[in-house]
Amino acid sequence: MILARVAGTVVCSSRKDGVRGPTFLLVRQCSTRGEAKGEWTVALDGVGAGAGEVVIVSQGPSARQTQATHQKPIDALVCGIVDLVDERGATVFRKG
């Protein structure tokens, strides 16, 4: 999984992913401190994440290992909202 920051949403009325409901989030890979400087990805929202939040994104076939995405054409899934990141004993990121 990667750490990423939610930058926005992608509105898509014509879609063939077969997943009902969940939105596509535009996320950008970030450091453990939450600085978004990496690659952009469109990921399906599996947890109800919002703009600005740091999330965990599961990529590749692993993104299909949930009930909502099983056997669906999804290769990136937001599967967690990060509250806190500890690095070498020190808190480097805290939500809010």
Added chain:
Amino acid sequence: MLLARVTGTVVATSKEPRIEGIKLLVLEKVDPATMEGRKDYVVAMDAVGAGPGEIVIYVAGSSSRLTAVTEGKPSDATIIGIVDAVELDGVVAWKKGAA
């Protein structure tokens, strides 16, 4: 999934029988912050009926074979959605037909 712009079509008369009848499109990946092309191209199978100039979402790898169009086909990139709008930091950064 990644955002890309449809820049063209691919015609191939000689191809693997299983991909006959499937539309192949040329996509240029875009930078979501500017929606400009990144000069990075990929050929994708079309599962939604996208056309030139449209911004699309495409899925890569084994997940790209899980649409009705590409099931059991040798695809590693499939268009699964046509983008209407992109919202960044709470504002609509891009809207179909506006630019």
